[in-house]
Amino acid sequence: MKQGHIIVISGPSGVGKGTIVSKLLKQNPELHFSVSATTRKKRPSETDGVHYYFVSEECFKEMIENDELAEYAFYANHYYGTPYKALEEARGKGYDVVLDIEVQGAAQVKARFPEAIMVFIAPPSMAELEKRLRNRGDTSDADVALRLEIAKKECLQAERYNYIVFNDIVDDACREVQTIISAVNYEANNRFEHLKEVL
Numbered sequence: 001m002k003q004g005h006i007i008v009i010s011g012p013s014g015v016g017k018g019t020i021v022s023k024l025l026k027q028n029p030e031l032h033f034s035v036s037a038t039t040r041k042k043r044p045s046e047t048d049g050v051h052y053y054f055v056s057e058e059c060f061k062e063m064i065e066n067d068e069l070a071e072y073a074f075y076a077n078h079y080y081g082t083p084y085k086a087l088e089e090a091r092g093k094g095y096d097v098v099l100d101i102e103v104q105g106a107a108q109v110k111a112r113f114p115e116a117i118m119v120f121i122a123p124p125s126m127a128e129l130e131k132r133l134r135n136r137g138d139t140s141d142a143d144v145a146l147r148l149e150i151a152k153k154e155c156l157q158a159e160r161y162n163y164i165v166f167n168d169i170v171d172d173a174c175r176e177v178q179t180i181i182s183a184v185n186y187e188a189n190n191r192f193e194h195l196k197e198v199l
Contacts, residue, residue: 004032004091005184006113008099009177010106011121012151013076014133016167018051020121021100023174028181032095034087037063040078043138053083070112073104076146080105096181103154110160117184119177120161124168126152 009017025033037053039060048054055063060079063069072081080102090097099109109116123129129151133144158164163180167173 002094004093004095004097006087006091006097006099006109006116007031007181007184008101008106008109008116008118009121010099010101010103010119010161011167012123012129012154013102013147014129014136014151015121015123016132016170016173017100017121019170020167020174020177021098023170024098024177024181027174027178030095031181032090032097034082034090034097034099036080036082036099036101037069038078038080040080043136071101071105071108073102073108075102075104076143076150082109096185103157107157107160117163117180118161119163119165119180120158121173122155122158122164122166123151124166128168 009021011017021033025031035049035051035053037055037060039055039057042048042052042054046052057079060072060081063081063083064072068084069081070084070087072079082099082101082105087097087099099106101109106118110118123132126148130144130148133139133147139147163176165173165176165180
């Protein structure tokens, strides 16, 4: 059985990564979502174990010490990380694994897994990004300002990614990411099999 790909969906907070990933998962049952761990508080719309594993800072630091994370980052005063065991188990079963992670963590994934497919989700403008952050309704003015400052720095790192997708209209952005995933699997799986048939 082939090992699944790692598909990193990354970009600034509020850019719409989660919305795009949710749509992709509905359209592609063969995709596996890597649930991250975080020390931030759960939002009303989130479910523990589905959107994130919500853990204490003490628990998270133990995961770091035990080398249980494929990547982790301290972002906007909270820890985020990808449990390594679940990621490798899914790949071993042939699933393409989608990671919805911050830019810091994405760089660690690329260093540890050079073959990972890196997709940067970019905002159409900083003004629109600020609007989306404020529309959440649970983000303070200070937190919005912090996230916007971080976002500017993160966007300058987009050149390190394989692909950049602007999330102006979410359905269009989702189609672009879907095209990327389809192309990756076509390149990896179909051409050699077809060549063998020709021979």
